[in-house]
Amino acid sequence: MAVVGLGPGGEHTLTIEAKNALQKAEIIIGYKTYIKLVKNFEFDTSDKKFLEFGMKKEIERAKKALNTASEGKKVAVVSSGDPGVYGMAGPILELSKHYNIDVEVIPGLTASNASASVLGAPLMHDYVTISLSDLLTPFDVIKNRVKKAAEGDFVITLYNPKSNQRQVQFQTIIELLLELKSHDTPVGIVKNCKRPNERAILTTLSQIPYDEVDMLSTVIIGNSQSYIELDKFITPRGYKI
């Protein structure tokens, strides 16, 4: 079976190998929003069966996929972005030892790289990727990582800055960063990256419009060398220009 990364957006952000894997599949399993996306892709899906799941049903979804593959079906599990980054590759591989199933992970564009391309070139130097979801990770661990990332002068990408239930952590993290980094540090926010209604906001650490950040936003915070010029967020690599 294959765990297939859809990338951040529509069909155009799929890799060719991801598209091929979907075309070969008999059964496509995923979170309902992504199943809807795949059903609207241009290639013919009339011969395929779709199984859609609600949010937070990752383990149930992974077991269903492995059980279905055990019955001899060609299964593709879809995951937005890269399935290997806070996605479905982990739980499926963790469970796969109980099955005699070969699992192939097909990587996809993850939100940090896709959002960076919309903003300019903010990830041109060393960067960290941190999820603010504290469902599975203690918030103290998250805060310590943010602190170490600031001390190392990394560019920082924040995934899952908010959810419907989780509203305050993002502001807490930005307040922590304001103690550790220049208030003028460039910040880029990308909403609905590579999807309809995509929107990019360029701002600074002390001026973040908190209400604009939602569960479909990715936030990139520069390092000490980053700058915004002519609506582009750039972290220089160090070339003599």
Added chain:
Amino acid sequence: MAVVGLGPGGEHTLTIEAKNALQKAEIIIGYKTYIKLVKNFEFDTSDKKFLEFGMKKEIERAKKALNTASEGKKVAVVSSGDPGVYGMAGPILELSKHYNIDVEVIPGLTASNASASVLGAPLMHDYVTISLSDLLTPFDVIKNRVKKAAEGDFVITLYNPKSNQRQVQFQTIIELLLELKSHDTPVGIVKNCKRPNERAILTTLSQIPYDEVDMLSTVIIGNSQSYIELDKFITPRGYKI
């Protein structure tokens, strides 16, 4: 003009939008190894002109591309992996303010995500990306970032671990990590990721086969929860499995 990410490998790792951008271009500019790759893609390139450059000519390449685009030509600059990660997006955007040219960055799969997919799911939790190239970055900055990444218990991806001229830094960094992390920490090395002769090595921090690591290798070092089982390198997200 477009700066187009080729991803790590052959045509199958291109995104569909990247392929479309190459097909639309009249002139394709890049490092000679990647120009050779593009010339071998399946789509018809007989109507296109190719301009190839040697290594370390990034600024020359960027200026040539911007000058050519200024003449009204449809230009695509190709960059391996993601052009926004240690790639061509940065220098081109930095220089573009001197030209009246609209630059679109088309993201590609970067080595960390692609290599992770070959190894299993090592990037399922917060991770850092660090280049060991000290051509443009003081080695003390690199060492400090590695130290902070270890203190934050991030998964660590090392880009450019070695080059022909640069052989010792990689071992110095691993020795630093051995002071800060468990010697049993899982490590994955991917050589020629998604290309012919791809090879994956699974090992631990204290057992790294230094001679196997070369300039076409990506090295992923786990966090305190990472493990290797049945030839898969997994960093658990924290789900109850």
